[in-house]
Amino acid sequence: MASGCRIGPSILNSDLAALGAECSRMLDCGADYLHLDVMDGHFVPNITFGHPVVESLRKRLGQEPFFEACSSCHYTVGLAIKPGTTVEHLAPWANQIDMALVMTVEPGFGGQKFMEDMMPKVQWLRTQFPSLDIEVDGGVGPDTIHKCAEAGANMIVSGSAIMKSADPRSVINLLRNVCSEAAQKRSLDR
Numbered sequence: 135m136a137s138g139c140r141i142g143p144s145i146l147n148s149d150l151a152a153l154g155a156e157c158s159r160m161l162d163c164g165a166d167y168l169h170l171d172v173m174d175g176h177f178v179p180n181i182t183f184g185h186p187v188v189e190s191l192r193k194r195l196g197q198e199p200f201f202e203a204c205s206s207c208h209y210t211v212g213l214a215i216k217p218g219t220t221v222e223h224l225a226p227w228a229n230q231i232d233m234a235l236v237m238t239v240e241p242g243f244g245g246q247k248f249m250e251d252m253m254p255k256v257q258w259l260r261t262q263f264p265s266l267d268i269e270v271d272g273g274v275g276p277d278t279i280h281k282c283a284e285a286g287a288n289m290i291v292s293g294s295a296i297m298k299s300a301d302p303r304s305v306i307n308l309l310r311n312v313c314s315e316a317a318q319k320r321s322l323d324r
């Protein structure tokens with residue numbers, strides 16, 4: 135099985151004027167890693183922040199928090215597919231990467247509707263590559279986590295659902311619990 139269920143809050147919809155504090159708040163609430171959406175206005179229709187901001191966050195938060203996907207290696211490689219890209223495009227690389235990210239919205243903005251029709255991609259990857267870290271990103275929260283978990287995702291990016299909650303810690307715990315239960319069930323079924 136992939137390396138455990140982990141929750142990475144996306145800080146895209148946080149108070150970007152207080153990004154350092156928002157990241158610390160998420161880590162204090164139990165985030166396993168931080169999902170930083172670097173957008174340059176070319177690949178996606180939005181501009182967020184670039185390497186200098188990520189570097190500043192690293193300085194502020196220290197070496198401990200993961201900004202990437204893997205807990206066991208210094209360099210990690212993830213491949214992401216947008217909704218319009220078929221999973222067959224990613225498949226040839228799946229044995230060489232640390233993580234596959236299946237986007238569950240068109241990348242660009244937080245707060246969009248979860249695309250359930252991306253779940254067959256996750257299911258297929260989980261069946262073919264049982265130990266691959268599979269991440270989902272976009273519209274994931276308490277209402278949609280069951281679909282992601284059942285399909286086989288083990289890395290959960292969640293933005294608005296966590297950021298806008300009055301109790302982010304509970305949301306993070308709920309997402310992790312649902313994901314872990316589904317993973318446990320899968321391993322028993324095998």
Ligand SMILES: O=C(CO)[C@H](O)[C@H](O)COP(=O)(O)O
Nearest residue numbers: 144241242244245273293294
């Ligand atoms: O990559 C993204 C958008 O392109 C964000 O990570 C994603 O949308 C998370 O926010 P939300 O959970 O609100 O959808």
Ligand SMILES: [Fe+2]
Nearest residue numbers: 144169171271
């Ligand atoms: Fe993202």
